[in-house]
Amino acid sequence: MYSVRMRSAQGGAHEVGGRHISGAERIVSQDMVEQTTNAMLERAFSHTRGKADFINIVVEKIQENKVQEVPLLSVQTVSVCDVPVGRHTAQSVLAQAGVTSLAAQIGMTALLSLADSMGGAMLLCAVTGRRLDDTGSRGVRVSRMDIADEQGVTALLADRGINNTHVREALVLASKVAAAPGMVAELCWSDDPEYTTGYVASPAGYVRIPHCKPLGSLLGGRVFFVKPDVDIDIVKDYLSHQPVLVGLTYR
Numbered sequence: 001m002y003s004v005r006m007r008s009a010q011g012g013a014h015e016v017g018g019r020h021i022s023g024a025e026r027i028v029s030q031d032m033v034e035q036t037t038n039a040m041l042e043r044a045f046s047h048t049r050g051k052a053d054f055i056n057i058v059v060e061k062i063q064e065n066k067v068q069e070v071p072l073l074s075v076q077t078v079s080v081c082d083v084p085v086g087r088h089t090a091q092s093v094l095a096q097a098g099v100t101s102l103a104a105q106i107g108m109t110a111l112l113s114l115a116d117s118m119g120g121a122m123l124l125c126a127v128t129g130r131r132l133d134d135t136g137s138r139g140v141r142v143s144r145m146d147i148a149d150e151q152g153v154t155a156l157l158a159d160r161g162i163n164n165t166h167v168r169e170a171l172v173l174a175s176k177v178a179a180a181p182g183m184v185a186e187l188c189w190s191d192d193p194e195y196t197t198g199y200v201a202s203p204a205g206y207v208r209i210p211h212c213k214p215l216g217s218l219l220g221g222r223v224f225f226v227k228p229d230v231d232i233d234i235v236k237d238y239l240s241h242q243p244v245l246v247g248l249t250y251r
């Protein structure tokens with residue numbers, strides 16, 4: 001098995017201040033590596049956020065006995081009529097998941113006040129809303145994850161009429177994140193201008209919320225709310241380095 005991952009930016013690499021364009025994460029067998037990297041290249045060159053001029057693709061062997069399997073979160077879509085209702089709903093679902101209203105408010109404001117896409121996620125305390133990671137405007141990237149049972153997940157999503165790349169990739173990321181030590185909940189909406197549906201995820205499930213931002217907006221991001229007593233280095237290490245396959249097997 002190989003971890004294949006891509007991040008792309010415009011105006012130079014992320015670390016020298018380039019704008020984040022897109023990213024992708026797969027875990028594939030060796031015979032799929034070439035096809036996977038080609039697809040990632042094409043994607044970076046033809047993204048709706050703009051054309052990348054820096055593309056980083058890493059191919060790295062993963063030891064199969066190190067892979068952790070985590071359950072696919074159950075999926076639910078709530079019905080909301082516009083952006084204010086969508087954001088209000090997101091805050092209610094965060095509260096149900098155990099995030100204080102103060103922390104939920106701070107997390108929402110943090111996403112809304114971004115100047116541009118971060119590429120990674122912010123880690124906030126689920127009680128106080130205080131930022132706990134030290135990654136600044138780059139954020140923590142969740143890496144090394146994929147679907148264990150591609151056909152099963154595709155069938156499940158197709159059955160609900162939501163089998164698109166955004167949902168598939170977000171559900172995999174959210175399932176990995178929800179299984180992190182001390183994770184309470186995640187708030188996300190896309191930075192792709194054409195994609196306005198966001199979600200709140202927690203170990204209790206993945207709640208899709210249409211209209212988290214206005215159509216055409218390039219501002220999106222992710223906030224992970226964690227328990228106050230977690231060791232943040234352990235959480236960061238799990239998110240970035242632990243290989244995870246998301247499966248239907250536990251449901």
Ligand code: WAQ
Nearest residue numbers: 117118119120121141142167170190191192197221222
């Ligand atoms: N790790 C951490 N943060 C990430 C990662 C990652 N691997 N990938 C993206 N982000 C952050 C980054 O700040 C992006 O700007 C932001 O999230 C949005 O990323 O069920 O497509 O890939 O219909 O644009 C939600 C799907 C789609 C809802 C979310 O996010 C649904 C989406 P995007």
Ligand code: MG
Nearest residue numbers: 022190191192
């Ligand atoms: Mg995006």
